[in-house]
Amino acid sequence: MSAHPLDPAAPDASIGLTALARMAFEGVDQxxxxxxxxxxxEGxxxxxxxxxxxxxxxxxxxxxxxxxxxxxxAAQRIYRRPSPVAGGxxxxxxxxxxxxxxxxxxxxxxLLAGADAxxxxLYVDASGALPDPLPGHDIAFLAIGESEANQPVLRALAPxxxxxxxxxxxxxxxxxxSLTRDGACALLEGAExxxxxxxxxxxxxxxxxLADGALAPADVLPGAAWPLIARPIGSHAGTGLLKLDAATAVAAYLAEQPAERFYLSPFIDxxxxxxxxxxHRIVVIEGRPFVCHMAVSPRWMVHxxxxxxxxxxxxREEEARFFAEFDAFAARHAAAFQALHQRLGLDYFGIDSGETADGRLLVFEVDVAMIVHDMDPPDLFPYKKPQMRKVFDAFQAMLKRRAAV
Structure with a gap:
């Protein structure tokens, strides 16, 4: 059988996430x-x-x-996606x-889209064990995101x-x-x-x-009152996320949620x-913010x-305007972005954010593993690829500059 066009000729070469995701996104017969x-x-x-x-x-x-x-x-821990640039x-x-x-x-x-890279x-587990020798490379990136499942891996790797x-x-x-929901809010507490x-x-x-009235919101979150936001610990993408307006809502929520542990936060309108x-989804590269998307919805739980x-x-027109005017947005929130960069101490991370009624940057979540891509259909989102090119170029420039040091 002849190879599929995406099936690499080199036996040890992976197709990779980007090419496979593009197939799925564009509805190509897989x-x-x-x-x-x-x-x-099978072989x-x-x-x-x-x-x-x-x-x-x-x-x-x-x-x-x-x-x-x-x-x-179980078979191997190192996978290689070759450069898409021929002869480089x-x-x-x-x-x-x-x-x-x-x-x-x-x-x-x-993030490496279009790069000669x-x-x-290299996949690691909770043992933290690394191969000796390491695969040859010019620069490395710790790509493991924060999650309950990843905590043991991150802690084993640290030393x-x-x-x-x-x-x-x-x-x-x-x-x-430290970028748990409670850890991130503690790191950012009091930031300008x-x-x-x-x-x-x-x-x-x-x-x-809480459901029985034996605890009040202020007993678990100082100064808090109804409504509250609940989600199971370890959930993502809005799974199990609900606004609880009263103690009776907590009882109904527990009847539907089998989880044993939850995050509770105040609801901010x-x-x-x-x-x-x-x-907004914004990534911060060496302290500089770049917007990746902005969603508008009548619902508070926006995805x-x-x-x-x-x-x-x-x-879409509003998102395009937001992209075009993002430099002004970033300047207005310069102190907040500086605080994020300084307090988190990471070269690259992403945030999901909004704005409060009094004009402050409202940070819902911080992580290094947020999905950012340029695969939205260009006929509907003609402004997306140019913006994401800025993101990719900045990220790739950081890698090249730091690899040269």
Whole structure:
């Protein structure tokens, strides 16, 4: 059987996240490639297994994808995505990663779009063990994002990264580990021009005490009152996220949520004068902010995919204006972005944010693994690719500059 056009000729070369994601995003028939990868995997090809896992995860087959990924990692821990630029002299970028879904690691393959760069993915587990020798590389990047599952990996890695033989970005694993919802708000408490809502960890018995009236909001969050925001610890993308307006709502929430531990935060109304909510995804590269998207919605729980951006031309026009005027936004919030950079101490991270009624930057979440890409359809989002090119260029320039040191 002949190889699919995306199936690399080199037996040890991975197709990679970007090419596979573009297929899924654009509705390309994936079956021929899927069949070819299965054939290779049945012959014991771990690289094919890893690409299959990525395809499954991109197509929302999370359990199957993670199972196949585990099979690949049982066979080998290092994967190589070659440079897409023929005949160049690629920058060798080593990504220190861990097992997980699309939100487990910094999406370096997206951020390296168009770059003459070879991406070498080294997967580590909770033992923190690293190969000796390390794969050859010019620069390394600690790509593991904060999550409950990743905490043991980050903490095991921390002492092993101190004497890295090459430049290493986002090098402090404990700083990434501190980006829990309660950890991030503690780091950012009192920062000028910035609001990071407090977050408390409650177990199920404490939530039940709230439902029964034995605890009041102020007992778990100083100064808090109804409504509150609840989410299971370890959840992402709005899963299990709900606004609780009274104790009775807590009881109903617990009846639907089997989790044992929860985050609780005060609800902050960040709607504008038109009663619409606006949420931005911004990445910060060496202290400089870059916008990646801005969603507009009548719902307070805003996610780009539920914000009518595809269906509503006015929302897209507003996002395009926000992109065009972002330098003014960044200047208005310069103190907040400076505080984020200084207090977090990371070369690269992302935030989901809004603005409060009094004009402060409202930070919902901070992480190094937020998905950023340029795959939105250009006929509907003609302003997206130029903006994301700015992001990618800045990120790639950072890698080249730091690799040269």
């Amino acid at each position: 079956q021929p490639l899927f069949a070819r990868l299965i054939e290779r995997a 014991g090809d771990a690289v094919a297994l890893m690409d299959l896992a990525t395809m499954l995860l991109l197509n929302s087959q999370t359990e199957n994808g993670l199972n196949v990924q585990a099979q690949a990692l 002299s690629p920058l060798r970028v080593l990504a220190i990663m861990t097992a997980g879904d699309m939100m487990a690691n910094t999406p370096l393959d997206f 070879e991406l070498i993915s 092993r990264l101190a004497a890295w033989p090459k430049p290493l970005l986002n090098a402090d694993a404990l700083k990434i580990a 021009g910035l609001v990071a809502p407090a977050a408390a960890r409650l177990d199920r018995s404490q939530m039940q005490a 960040y709607s504008g004068p038109d009663s619409l909510f606006r949420k 780009y995919l539920n914000a009518d951006m595809l269906e509503n031309a006015r929302n």
